[in-house]
Amino acid sequence: MDKTIIVSTDGQAIIRSHDDGKSWYRISIDQDLEYDDRVRCLLNDPRDPKALFAGAERGLFHSADCGVHWERIDCALNDYAVWKLAADTRNPDIMYAGTGSPTRAIFFRSRDGGRSWERTPLEMPPKCAGVSRPRMLAMAIDPDDARDVWVGVEEGGLFRTRDGGDNWRRIDTDWPDAPGSSDIHSILVLPGQPNIVLVLVVNALYRSTDGGGTWMRTGAKDSWGLRYSRFISRIDGSETDLLLGIGDGTPGTTGALLRSRDAGATWQQIDLPVQPNSCFWAAGGNAADPDFVLIGTKFGDLFSSTDGGKSWHKEWREFNEITDITWLPAVPANQGLPHVHA
Numbered sequence: 001m002d003k004t005i006i007v008s009t010d011g012q013a014i015i016r017s018h019d020d021g022k023s024w025y026r027i028s029i030d031q032d033l034e035y036d037d038r039v040r041c042l043l044n045d046p047r048d049p050k051a052l053f054a055g056a057e058r059g060l061f062h063s064a065d066c067g068v069h070w071e072r073i074d075c076a077l078n079d080y081a082v083w084k085l086a087a088d089t090r091n092p093d094i095m096y097a098g099t100g101s102p103t104r105a106i107f108f109r110s111r112d113g114g115r116s117w118e119r120t121p122l123e124m125p126p127k128c129a130g131v132s133r134p135r136m137l138a139m140a141i142d143p144d145d146a147r148d149v150w151v152g153v154e155e156g157g158l159f160r161t162r163d164g165g166d167n168w169r170r171i172d173t174d175w176p177d178a179p180g181s182s183d184i185h186s187i188l189v190l191p192g193q194p195n196i197v198l199v200l201v202v203n204a205l206y207r208s209t210d211g212g213g214t215w216m217r218t219g220a221k222d223s224w225g226l227r228y229s230r231f232i233s234r235i236d237g238s239e240t241d242l243l244l245g246i247g248d249g250t251p252g253t254t255g256a257l258l259r260s261r262d263a264g265a266t267w268q269q270i271d272l273p274v275q276p277n278s279c280f281w282a283a284g285g286n287a288a289d290p291d292f293v294l295i296g297t298k299f300g301d302l303f304s305s306t307d308g309g310k311s312w313h314k315e316w317r318e319f320n321e322i323t324d325i326t327w328l329p330a331v332p333a334n335q336g337l338p339h340v341h342a
Contacts (some may be wrong), residue, residue: 008041012035013033027068039054044326055085093113101135107159130183142195152187158199181201205264236286245281246279247278251298280296292304293305
């Protein structure tokens, strides 16, 4: 299967490979997305296997040719740093975006596939504890109801809307009292009734088996030996097979990858071919091939798996600061398009 690997970075925008990581390219100059931009997040376009969105320091961008060319979506997000994007895979017209530092942290929604956006009442104060200016790092849509959305803020708490963003309820204030519980990094909502909901905070995992009614806390340091929890993701094609990335700090000096086969009830550490150089920061997959999975550290180590996360290979290419990762089941039609080697 053809694949384009996409890595977003803090300072070199988008870097991509069309040959399974053998060679890498930066985007060319004179595009709406600057080749040295800070790109915070990626989202595959559910409508087109060759297309994806990127949230950057100033606005939202779209590529229709596997990340070679980028166009700004002229919309209400133009003056905001976009930190997280989500789309309903069953109805791709429904999309959500979370903004944040250095701009205001606000939850936006789109009902036309990302062409236009409107802000919702969920808005954070200009300043917060811990990270100075809050950012909406985490977002999850209920697989059975696109109006049921969970949003996590670093630092500001966990929020839920059941009507697509008109009304909100804060959730983390109901959790067992623990330091760091308002510093949300990642959220998963698994299919089923009731949903299993997993929320990763800076130093712990909160898990609910009754759709968010009650919660159980697992401390990162006590349970896994490292204190800084960063991402949790699901292996495509499975409702129970999960990955969790942690480290010894931000950016830290090392990281570890954990795997769960029972929807987060238990976790085991995965052996890696080399010691990670910093905290694990991002993971990416695609339902087109659930066995091909990518993970990356904050300071640029990229690992790939071809067996659904059972074993891993470290890619030769290292990056500056990885912010997000994904891959597309396609390559550009014109391989001769101009591009800049990375």
